[in-house]
Amino acid sequence: MKILFASTGEKPEVWLPLLKEALPRDELAVVPSKDVDVALVALPPAGTFEKIGRPRLIQSLWMGVEKLLADPTLPRGVPLARTIDPGMVAAMSEMVLACVLDWHRNLYRYRMHQRAGSWQRIGQRMAGDRTIGLLGLGELGSDAARKLVALGFNVAGWSRRPKNIPGAECFTDLAEMLPKSDVVVCLLPLTRDTQGLLDGKTFAAMKRGGCVINLARGGHLVLKDLLDALDSGALSHAYLDVFEREPLPASDPLWRHPGVTLTPHIAALTEPRTALPRVVANIERVRRGEAPRDLVDFEAGY
Amino acid sequence: MKILFASTGEKPEVWLPLLKEALPRDELAVVPSKDVDVALVALPPAGTFEKIGRPRLIQSLWMGVEKLLADPTLPRGVPLARTIDPGMVAAMSEMVLACVLDWHRNLYRYRMHQRAGSWQRIGQRMAGDRTIGLLGLGELGSDAARKLVALGFNVAGWSRRPKNIPGAECFTDLAEMLPKSDVVVCLLPLTRDTQGLLDGKTFAAMKRGGCVINLARGGHLVLKDLLDALDSGALSHAYLDVFEREPLPASDPLWRHPGVTLTPHIAALTEPRTALPRVVANIERVRRGEAPRDLVDFEAGY
Numbered sequence A, B: 001m002k003i004l005f006a007s008t009g010e011k012p013e014v015w016l017p018l019l020k021e022a023l024p025r026d027e028l029a030v031v032p033s034k035d036v037d038v039a040l041v042a043l044p045p046a047g048t049f050e051k052i053g054r055p056r057l058i059q060s061l062w063m064g065v066e067k068l069l070a071d072p073t074l075p076r077g078v079p080l081a082r083t084i085d086p087g088m089v090a091a092m093s094e095m096v097l098a099c100v101l102d103w104h105r106n107l108y109r110y111r112m113h114q115r116a117g118s119w120q121r122i123g124q125r126m127a128g129d130r131t132i133g134l135l136g137l138g139e140l141g142s143d144a145a146r147k148l149v150a151l152g153f154n155v156a157g158w159s160r161r162p163k164n165i166p167g168a169e170c171f172t173d174l175a176e177m178l179p180k181s182d183v184v185v186c187l188l189p190l191t192r193d194t195q196g197l198l199d200g201k202t203f204a205a206m207k208r209g210g211c212v213i214n215l216a217r218g219g220h221l222v223l224k225d226l227l228d229a230l231d232s233g234a235l236s237h238a239y240l241d242v243f244e245r246e247p248l249p250a251s252d253p254l255w256r257h258p259g260v261t262l263t264p265h266i267a268a269l270t271e272p273r274t275a276l277p278r279v280v281a282n283i284e285r286v287r288r289g290e291a292p293r294d295l296v297d298f299e300a301g302y
Helices: A012-022 A048-052 A086-104 A107-116 A139-150 A174-180 A200-205 A223-232 A272-287 B012-022 B048-052 B086-104 B107-116 B139-150 B174-180 B200-205 B223-232 B272-287
Strands: A002-007 A027-029 A038-042 A057-060 A080-082 A131-135 A154-158 A168-171 A183-186 A210-214 A235-240 A260-262 B002-007 B027-029 B038-042 B057-060 B080-082 B131-135 B154-158 B168-171 B183-186 B210-214 B235-240 B260-262
Touching (some): A002 A012, A038 A048, A086 A183, A086 A210, A086 B086, A131 A174, A174 A200, B057 B272, B086 B235, B131 B174, B139 B168
Parallel strands (some): A002 A027, A002 A038, A038 A057, A131 A154, A154 A168, A210 A235, B210 B235
């Protein structure tokens, strides 16, 4: 088969040797053409889809596909799969734990005290005194939930479809889940339904003085509402890894906001070593004439 | 029995109601006298031991007993027990994970970038690319090891006596363990043997550019050697929760060192709710004439 690697978001110098080793019988290409069987994409160069026609599979090397779905040149009716990379899932859970623990143990406050040279102890709370609300209980949310439960946190999760995660309370009604939550972690795909979900109404429904952690997409957050909630004390702190405009311009006052810990969209990157087997398995399914896995539901938007 | 609560380090207004409820038949006292059966201590007021003579048990409400052992008025031959508090153990593991993840995910560097308004991504590494060296594999170290292993980190542990922890490599020879370690976490009791263990020789034996996390006692660390190791790049960062002199004076330049994240000895406090059952169980053992648990080995120093 002919496999096209069309990506400005993933490095060909990393992926091509791995693909060559895993798929020695196949032809690997970086220039799009009509005879491509499978296209591996992550921010593909403009015009890619017009040049390849209708391959048997378009495999996104990333989990988030909102940009692909918004691309009018993406061929409809061609199977589009996302790569559920166990390394990326593990990295996301690390970042969830890092942010939750930073807030839970008041480390963001101790850093302010350090800058002031001030030795002040803040009362200790136990993990069991906190409830972590997870927005999204797919591959990412369920892994994070399991790891938070193992540390003794109460976990309240919200998803569109009912889920069952041992040790966690799962909700399909956001209005039931938010009032229980000290922390809200956003791990949702960005869709019509989830755009702007982290807004003033959401912050007001959470426990007062809590924390918001957005590791999903900038479009989930209404930034003005967040700043208001930090000002009023409705929220004590926010951890933001994603922004409407990336890179966030150096002039943006958000960089200097004392209530925000900001990282440059690094929570979880696709890890070629662990993503490769999933990509190869889907290519082998196509070769055998089987349906690829982890197909995107165009209606749901992920 | 007569139970004395003699502590300037733990709050009587928290402990006394809990003790009264758990031990309704016993006499609770806060004034030392010769007829005390059990003394519960955490930084007891000066003169306490001279006034109580030889009770049947001295129960430290804290795990660290180096100050008690250094007290010349502590009666020798009276059983001295430490409280192994599951809440304190959980809190310590939270702090180990918070610091390890902060270093592993480069969050201490991203905070510097945030202050500079600089969007710079640092390459992602997986937990399996890192080895976390734990000094001490008792109650604290073994719990932290288990939780680090669950996140995919390699764990190398060091203890005086051979240990077996699933998923971790356990050493009794420090010289074998250090060269494997990206991170060294100190969870040791402070004894003659462990004083000054975190010194230039230790830092030089670790993987270059690693990290030291001291959550045990200030006396474990040779501060000058740490500063040299940070200056030379032998170490990339240090997380210090404990200091030779506490509170650390506001004038100490350590507060402003960019290579040090500093917290005011808050990694893990005794949690009365979870410590109480252990304390009460030891009192009941004394009542039944049985040997108390978690006795301090005066020779080993913990």
